[in-house]
Amino acid sequence: MLITHQADPIKRARLRWRARRGLLENDLILTRFLDANEATLTDDEVEAFSKLMELSDNDLMGLILERNEPTGELDDPVVHTLIQRLRSA
Secondary structure: OOOOOOOOOOHHHHHHHOOOOHHHHHHHHHHHHHHHHHHHHHHHHHHHHHHHHHHHHHHHEEEEEEEEOOOHHHHOOOHHHHHHHHHOO
């Protein structure tokens, strides 16, 4: 049986740990976003968030500040929606 993100405290802690960034601005935005939204994220949104966490700090900040748009594997409707939510966090 597959345990969802919301049902697994270890997965939730791991997501929060991955959101810790070297660039303070990213760290503040991601922490604020998770504080407000973590409990209601769907598994698809958690997967999209995890993909964003694989980016470098500068690439992630470029997406959040609308300098760039997601391309390649990140060019996905769930990722686009999540980035819009991060931009308004």
